[in-house]
Amino acid sequence: MDWISPRKLKRLGMLNMNRRNVDYIARYNDRSSYPLVDNKLKTRLVVREYGVTTPKLLQVVRQQHEISHFRQIVEGMPGFAIKPAKGSGGKGITVVTGRENEDYVKASGARVGVSVLERHLTNILAGLYSLAGSPDVAIVESLVQSSPDLARYSHQGVPDIRIVVFQGYPVMAMLRLATTDSDGKANLHQGAVGVGLDIGTGKSLNAVQFNRPATLHPDTGLPLDNIHIDAWEQMLEMASRCYEATGLGYMGVDLVVDANEGPLLLELNARPGLAIQMANGRGLLPRLKNIESLKRPHFSPMERVRYAMSTFAASEGNLQP
Amino acid sequence: MSKPSRIPFYGFVLLLIAAGIAVATWRHMALGTPWLTGEQRPVWMIEARLDFDGLGESAMASLHIPEQPPGFRILTEQAASPGYGFSIVEESGTRRAEWTKREVSGPQTLYFKAQFVPDDSSMEHRPDTEPQPRTEFWEEPEATAVDELLARARDRSSTPESMTRELIRLMQPDSSVQNTTLLVSEGNYLTLLVRMLNHAGIAARTADALRLEDARRRQQLVPFLQIYNGDRWLTFNPRTGEQGVPENLLLWRQGSESLLDVVGGDNSRVSFSMMRQTVPALQLATLEASSNGLGVLGFYQLPIEEQSMFRMLLLLPLGALIVAFMRIVIGIRTSGTFMPVLIAIAFVQTTLVPGLIAFLSVVAIGLLLRGYLSSLNLLLVSRISALIILVIFITAGLSIIGYQMGFNTGMTVTFFPMVIIAWTIERMSILWEEEGAREVLVQGSGSLFVAICAYLVMSAPLAGHLTFNFPELHLVVLGLILLMGQYTGYKLSELHRFTPMKAYD
Numbered sequence: 171m172d173w174i175s176p177r178k179l180k181r182l183g184m185l186n187m188n189r190r191n192v193d194y195i196a197r198y199n200d201r202s203s204y205p206l207v208d209n210k211l212k213t214r215l216v217v218r219e220y221g222v223t224t225p226k227l228l229q230v231v232r233q234q235h236e237i238s239h240f241r242q243i244v245e246g247m248p249g250f251a252i253k254p255a256k257g258s259g260g261k262g263i264t265v266v267t268g269r270e271n272e273d274y275v276k277a278s279g280a281r282v283g284v285s286v287l288e289r290h291l292t293n294i295l296a297g298l299y300s301l302a303g304s305p306d307v308a309i310v311e312s313l314v315q316s317s318p319d320l321a322r323y324s325h326q327g328v329p330d331i332r333i334v335v336f337q338g339y340p341v342m343a344m345l346r347l348a349t350t351d352s353d354g355k356a357n358l359h360q361g362a363v364g365v366g367l368d369i370g371t372g373k374s375l376n377a378v379q380f381n382r383p384a385t386l387h388p389d390t391g392l393p394l395d396n397i398h399i400d401a402w403e404q405m406l407e408m409a410s411r412c413y414e415a416t417g418l419g420y421m422g423v424d425l426v427v428d429a430n431e432g433p434l435l436l437e438l439n440a441r442p443g444l445a446i447q448m449a450n451g452r453g454l455l456p457r458l459k460n461i462e463s464l465k466r467p468h469f470s471p472m473e474r475v476r477y478a479m480s481t482f483a484a485s486e487g488n489l490q491p
Numbered sequence: 492m493s494k495p496s497r498i499p500f501y502g503f504v505l506l507l508i509a510a511g512i513a514v515a516t517w518r519h520m521a522l523g524t525p526w527l528t529g530e531q532r533p534v535w536m537i538e539a540r541l542d543f544d545g546l547g548e549s550a551m552a553s554l555h556i557p558e559q560p561p562g563f564r565i566l567t568e569q570a571a572s573p574g575y576g577f578s579i580v581e582e583s584g585t586r587r588a589e590w591t592k593r594e595v596s597g598p599q600t601l602y603f604k605a606q607f608v609p610d611d612s613s614m615e616h617r618p619d620t621e622p623q624p625r626t627e628f629w630e631e632p633e634a635t636a637v638d639e640l641l642a643r644a645r646d647r648s649s650t651p652e653s654m655t656r657e658l659i660r661l662m663q664p665d666s667s668v669q670n671t672t673l674l675v676s677e678g679n680y681l682t683l684l685v686r687m688l689n690h691a692g693i694a695a696r697t698a699d700a701l702r703l704e705d706a707r708r709r710q711q712l713v714p715f716l717q718i719y720n721g722d723r724w725l726t727f728n729p730r731t732g733e734q735g736v737p738e739n740l741l742l743w744r745q746g747s748e749s750l751l752d753v754v755g756g757d758n759s760r761v762s763f764s765m766m767r768q769t770v771p772a773l774q775l776a777t778l779e780a781s782s783n784g785l786g787v788l789g790f791y792q793l794p795i796e797e798q799s800m801f802r803m804l805l806l807l808p809l810g811a812l813i814v815a816f817m818r819i820v821i822g823i824r825t826s827g828t829f830m831p832v833l834i835a836i837a838f839v840q841t842t843l844v845p846g847l848i849a850f851l852s853v854v855a856i857g858l859l860l861r862g863y864l865s866s867l868n869l870l871l872v873s874r875i876s877a878l879i880i881l882v883i884f885i886t887a888g889l890s891i892i893g894y895q896m897g898f899n900t901g902m903t904v905t906f907f908p909m910v911i912i913a914w915t916i917e918r919m920s921i922l923w924e925e926e927g928a929r930e931v932l933v934q935g936s937g938s939l940f941v942a943i944c945a946y947l948v949m950s951a952p953l954a955g956h957l958t959f960n961f962p963e964l965h966l967v968v969l970g971l972i973l974l975m976g977q978y979t980g981y982k983l984s985e986l987h988r989f990t991p992m993k994a995y996d
Contacts (some may be wrong), residue, residue, distance in 0.1 A: 173986050186983065188979045193979055449993060
């Protein structure tokens with residue numbers, strides 16, 4: 171077993187779980203705002219008013235009997251995603267990318283019959299994937315058509331971008347690429363590759379998979395060190411606007427880039443994970459403290475993004491709080 | 492947003508911990524509840540034996556019994572007397588044990604047993620009414636002799652105590668006082684002394700005491716002299732004039748005239764046997780608690796059934812402390828936050844190895860059956876319900892098979908909380924489908940590890956002793972858990988998780 175000394179971690183400014191929970195989530199995230207992010211249906215409604223776009227909604231399954239309509243609605247769709255509204259950590263999300271005769275093809279390439287998908291909807295309604303097992307609602311969304319220059323890095327599924335937003339300032343970002351290990355999902359703990367992104371430019375920094383450094387994508391074999399995200403400032407601004415929409419001081423914003431519609435919000439997370447620090451190769455703490463020590467916070471999302479881009483850019487070197 | 496001050500919080504936690512320790516110390520001092528298990532305290536077991544011959548009519552025997560002898564506390568009292576009605580009567584400030592029977596003939600033996608605990612703090616309370624010296628009448632020539640003796644004693648003394656000492660000295664046969672020989676005759680010495688002191692204006696009386704020596708039988712009471720000095724009764728050895736009650740002296744009778752009254756019998760005698768016993772200090776504290784105001788704060792007065800329930804319940808905070816430590820400081824992942832504590836509680840009842848085998852086999856069989864259930868395409872609630880029934884079948888099956896094979900330990904399976912096990916199986920099974928067998932193994936073994944740690948702590952005799960007998964110590968546990976809730980340092984597991992960061996240092 172390899173160990174790193176706590177002093178070294180402190181020097182790197184690594185945020186740990188206890189500190190994140192006590193000093194950031196508990197202090198900056200109001201409990202009453204949680205339902206906004208824990209329920210994807212509510213998230214959609216609230217961010218729309220702030221000009222944040224989301225993937226097209228095909229169907230909301232609230233009752234068991236509504237499952238019978240599911241077959242007709244997805245009949246003509248090339249691809250769609252089934253999500254539990256209150257799911258967490260990517261649990262219960264099934265992505266269907268196409269059809270083959272009567273069967274549906276999942277992102278992983280596995281073929282399933284419609285009855286399997288209907289059972290999945292039943293499970294979602296019963297609350298199998300929701301926090302605390304309460305009854306839930308299933309959302310059926312149209313599949314995001316990833317822009318080709320990004321999609322080629324991802325083995326299956328859509329690469330998404332996680333941006334940690336602290337008091338409206340985007341402080342750290344990473345690109346998450348699905349792998350065979352992650353079954354087409356972009357969750358790091360399920361085996362997706364995390365690529366740290368420079369806040370200043372949107373260019374890739376480092377990459378990790380399963381908490382270990384990676385230089386090539388394990389499935390596609392493409393190098394991960396020269397990725398560049400287009401419309402970077404627009405994405406940061408979108409993430410920043412979610413702060414006004416929800417009031418959550420410390421959150422993770424998950425975005426995707428659609429080939430036709432541009433950046434779309436996938437979901438918000440009130441308890442973003444810590445692995446983003448490893449993908450970036452630097453700790454969150456100095457940046458969080460920098461924002462905390464601001465005497466005059468910026469009021470518009472655009473100003474905040476400009477400040478973050480100039481302050482947290484990788485070329486600035488090691489940032490001191 | 493500014494950081495709220497943590498000082499009130501830490502003050503509160505400190506207060507909790509200090510209060511817990513202070514109350515525990517107070518309990519230890521006042522009730523004598525020992526800190527450790529197995530501490531022993533001496534106790535004197537004294538048995539009074541009454542013998543008399545019945546006259547063929549109804550009989551009543553009445554024995555004076557001590558109420559609050561100086562230097563001792565009474566722990567238990569009991570009478571052994573088949574066929575007799577027995578009660579303890581209190582009248583005019585004295586306690587008497589009374590045996591009654593309708594028809595008594597032939598030699599009778601009655602026993603009265605009491606346990607006394609040496610206790611230096613035990614003092615006599617003041618009499619309600621000030622004792623007054625009796626008026627004594629003397630005939631000549633004693634009157635002159637008494638007056639002369641008293642005058643001499645008074646000359647050489649200043650207080651009732653010194654007067655008594657002087658008088659005793661003058662009354663000794665070897666003192667060269669003529670009048671002594673005139674007054675003292677065989678057998679009346681002590682009553683004479685009492686009469687003379689009363690005559691001199693000092694309230695005086697006799698008392699009977701027992702010399703405590705281990706394993707003595709057929710002991711008789713030794714008479715002592717007591718005078719009232721205006722504040723309390725003082726005890727004197729009537730032969731030597733020595734004042735006070737030695738440590739090994741138990742005043743059996745004081746303040747009442749007769750030791751033993753028997754109506755309807757003759758030839759009555761009383762003798763004493765005694766034995767020095769050692770009693771666990773805890774048992775002593777438990778027995779005394781009922782008579783002590785502090786006992787209200789403990790569990791000893793509850794019915795035994797509730798007591799044993801609390802014994803288990805009070806172990807839970809320790810388990811919670813272990814879980815909090817393991818999750819916050821060490822960073823072990825468990826499936827279900829407090830599932831490990833519930834499993835540990837079950838282990839306490841089954842003991843570790845049989846419990847572990849039973850638990851693992853139930854969960855393993857349950858996982859297999861759950862695999863079949865998942866292919867049935869059921870709603871969640873009915874799937875869990877079906878799983879609960881299956882878990883009960885499994886435990887019943889294991890118990891019966893275990894019993895038939897001669898392992899009584901198989902029966903212990905029933906201690907596991909069925910619903911919790913069913914949920915555990917369900918979670919594990921979903922975890923398996925979604926994250927793979929590795930995560931099941933990590934969380935499963937994490938839960939088991941925490942459960943075993945919690946079990947080891949909870950099953951320690953000292954833990955059970957302290958949590959049950961010093962319930963206030965839970966304030967300390969609460970304080971520690973609150974403190975841990977403020978821990979913002981790195982978890983041990985994070986020191987491993989973040990090792991790749993070495994490259995960027």
